[in-house]
Amino acid sequence: MIEQQAARPAEGAETVSGKMRDALRAAHLYYMQDLTMDAIAHELHTSRSSVSRLLSHARASGLVEISIHSPLDLPSRIEHEILERFEVGAHVIPVPDHASDVDRLDRVALSAARILGRFIDSNQTIGVAWGSTMSAMSRHLVPKATHNSEVVQLNGAGNGRTTGIVYASELLRRFGDAFGARVQQFPVPAFFDDPETRRAFWRERSTRRLLEVQAGMDVALFGVGSPFAEVPSHVYQGGYLERADYEALSRDGAVGDVATVFYRADGSTDGIALNERATGPDFAVLRRAPRRVCVVSGRAKLASLRGALAAGLITDLIVDEGTARALVESPGDGE
Amino acid sequence: MIEQQAARPAEGAETVSGKMRDALRAAHLYYMQDLTMDAIAHELHTSRSSVSRLLSHARASGLVEISIHSPLDLPSRIEHEILERFEVGAHVIPVPDHASDVDRLDRVALSAARILGRFIDSNQTIGVAWGSTMSAMSRHLVPKATHNSEVVQLNGAGNGRTTGIVYASELLRRFGDAFGARVQQFPVPAFFDDPETRRAFWRERSTRRLLEVQAGMDVALFGVGSPFAEVPSHVYQGGYLERADYEALSRDGAVGDVATVFYRADGSTDGIALNERATGPDFAVLRRAPRRVCVVSGRAKLASLRGALAAGLITDLIVDEGTARALVESPGDGE
DNA sequence: AAGCCGGGTGAACAAACGTGCAAGGATGGC
DNA sequence: GCCATCCTTGCACGTTTGTTCACCCGGCTT
Numbered sequence: 001m002i003e004q005q006a007a008r009p010a011e012g013a014e015t016v017s018g019k020m021r022d023a024l025r026a027a028h029l030y031y032m033q034d035l036t037m038d039a040i041a042h043e044l045h046t047s048r049s050s051v052s053r054l055l056s057h058a059r060a061s062g063l064v065e066i067s068i069h070s071p072l073d074l075p076s077r078i079e080h081e082i083l084e085r086f087e088v089g090a091h092v093i094p095v096p097d098h099a100s101d102v103d104r105l106d107r108v109a110l111s112a113a114r115i116l117g118r119f120i121d122s123n124q125t126i127g128v129a130w131g132s133t134m135s136a137m138s139r140h141l142v143p144k145a146t147h148n149s150e151v152v153q154l155n156g157a158g159n160g161r162t163t164g165i166v167y168a169s170e171l172l173r174r175f176g177d178a179f180g181a182r183v184q185q186f187p188v189p190a191f192f193d194d195p196e197t198r199r200a201f202w203r204e205r206s207t208r209r210l211l212e213v214q215a216g217m218d219v220a221l222f223g224v225g226s227p228f229a230e231v232p233s234h235v236y237q238g239g240y241l242e243r244a245d246y247e248a249l250s251r252d253g254a255v256g257d258v259a260t261v262f263y264r265a266d267g268s269t270d271g272i273a274l275n276e277r278a279t280g281p282d283f284a285v286l287r288r289a290p291r292r293v294c295v296v297s298g299r300a301k302l303a304s305l306r307g308a309l310a311a312g313l314i315t316d317l318i319v320d321e322g323t324a325r326a327l328v329e330s331p332g333d334g335e
Numbered sequence: 336m337i338e339q340q341a342a343r344p345a346e347g348a349e350t351v352s353g354k355m356r357d358a359l360r361a362a363h364l365y366y367m368q369d370l371t372m373d374a375i376a377h378e379l380h381t382s383r384s385s386v387s388r389l390l391s392h393a394r395a396s397g398l399v400e401i402s403i404h405s406p407l408d409l410p411s412r413i414e415h416e417i418l419e420r421f422e423v424g425a426h427v428i429p430v431p432d433h434a435s436d437v438d439r440l441d442r443v444a445l446s447a448a449r450i451l452g453r454f455i456d457s458n459q460t461i462g463v464a465w466g467s468t469m470s471a472m473s474r475h476l477v478p479k480a481t482h483n484s485e486v487v488q489l490n491g492a493g494n495g496r497t498t499g500i501v502y503a504s505e506l507l508r509r510f511g512d513a514f515g516a517r518v519q520q521f522p523v524p525a526f527f528d529d530p531e532t533r534r535a536f537w538r539e540r541s542t543r544r545l546l547e548v549q550a551g552m553d554v555a556l557f558g559v560g561s562p563f564a565e566v567p568s569h570v571y572q573g574g575y576l577e578r579a580d581y582e583a584l585s586r587d588g589a590v591g592d593v594a595t596v597f598y599r600a601d602g603s604t605d606g607i608a609l610n611e612r613a614t615g616p617d618f619a620v621l622r623r624a625p626r627r628v629c630v631v632s633g634r635a636k637l638a639s640l641r642g643a644l645a646a647g648l649i650t651d652l653i654v655d656e657g658t659a660r661a662l663v664e665s666p667g668d669g670e
Numbered sequence: 671a672a673g674c675c676g677g678g679t680g681a682a683c684a685a686a687c688g689t690g691c692a693a694g695g696a697t698g699g700c
Numbered sequence: 701g702c703c704a705t706c707c708t709t710g711c712a713c714g715t716t717t718g719t720t721c722a723c724c725c726g727g728c729t730t
Binding site: 033 | 359366376397404
């Protein structure tokens, strides 16, 4: 069963609109007039609990937007430095150094999901990679109404029930729902076993149509993989790659991947054998997107991140504080 | 002692910036990452109470901005109707009908203060009237950093210690502080006793300089007075006007005033004797400001509001719901 | 018609939050 | 150098808020 509709049509529009109206009014009273939920419940002739739920709904559905402006004379030191050094807009997410890697990922993903709205607009094609970072983000997206947008899957995927990572179809659907966008699935494995199969598949009309959509992306959204870090990206756990593949990658000098396409520390990809079997877009295609948002969490991904920056894949970076700090320190440092 | 500085200079900039930095970080953690204040206190090595205060500070000082977007397919019915009928951008503030007039004013003023930031920008001259509405607003302004702005008093004032209304100097200072703007006081009474005195005063060089500043306003901010309503505006309580003045106003057909200048239901002002002694700007001058924001609360002011609209004084209206509803109903209805 | 189901409601409880208060520390005047 | 003063801090309390649970109500199935 393919789930692929945009924002669902008016079903009981009466009720829906009524709820929306209430939520809106509650939000006004709560956030603009500082009334207590009790008082609001009274004005709305309902219970306090319902008001609490109404407000949660208002926040989760983007009726209420909370933004944080750092005063212009105090622009985050690190963000500014990243902009200078890498020509990339940075959002640094504060996370304590002692946080666990899962905490860190969750917190970065949550913040990223809330920031994301700024990059999305109507009439856009949004490319979304498949991986643990995107999966975590998908759980917290704040809806934003757009017209005529389209979400397109950038790389193939297996299912990752094992680790809380979500079916690609589910992930894409969440993005599509949040922005009222059509969804273009890409039903292929993360890696083909045989390069020839991939080439054949790429000649298919349906595949070519999808690749054209990818090529017309306005926004690309992805994380980075780091195959040789202590905590390898999920793509490497799920058995997508064999030991031999790792050895080949190591021989080829790969330090990371974006949407299953690997690169070296200097950003080059030529001659990395595995890429012949990968399903993600060629970097030349990716770079055509004017906005390329990368979400990274954890110092383990530092080397991958450096490579992706060297490859010029990133225009906007959302990254946890520790990794950001490490990034701007001397490039030679290990972990 | 005249209080007239812009945002105070760096005093203990070290500490201030440190506090700001903490507030910013706390806001990120609280509003973007949904941490509890307890957790934030731990990360910041301080107590939970301090975090609570830090967050209050962050909100009050505009570091955190909370805005409410009604979905575009559900634009407030009334606001749209006001736009159609009067060609005026409206913000309708929900307030229950049974609220007292003071409650109503407070709530409208609070909301208005939080909306105000949208109208203010750098390099602007902001004209501010003196009255109970502006006084209530001044208590809740959300700071917004601007450069080279100027706040100028539109009309003279007595002091209103009696009813919680605040000295004009204090009121102006609050606006100036909130936007980091220079402040131009206008130290005259609300009404002169003798028209001749006014004319003489108007010939003074210092007065003419101030009038020129007023004439160059980018934004004007004012309420409306309604001299014949049950609950008369403070200007009429403080003994600024005599019984004879009211009778004259009544004879002249005045229904309201903006910054001490009176008008009739059709918006005309010619031949209203009292205006010869008023200190507010001529409407021709006022209308030169491209943005003219009017804050109104209470149906008692409905007739005044209609007059001000007829006079074309308003480009943006902030008004409570009950009054807004009354406004768009048949114009003939009384209260 | 009876019965299941999903979504919504209010009561009750536990968690999270704001604020008055007293103590501690810094600041500026003399 | 000392004191008066102001600002900040953490605690304790009372209030406000999120969430669980049992329940109800309308729609749809068998």
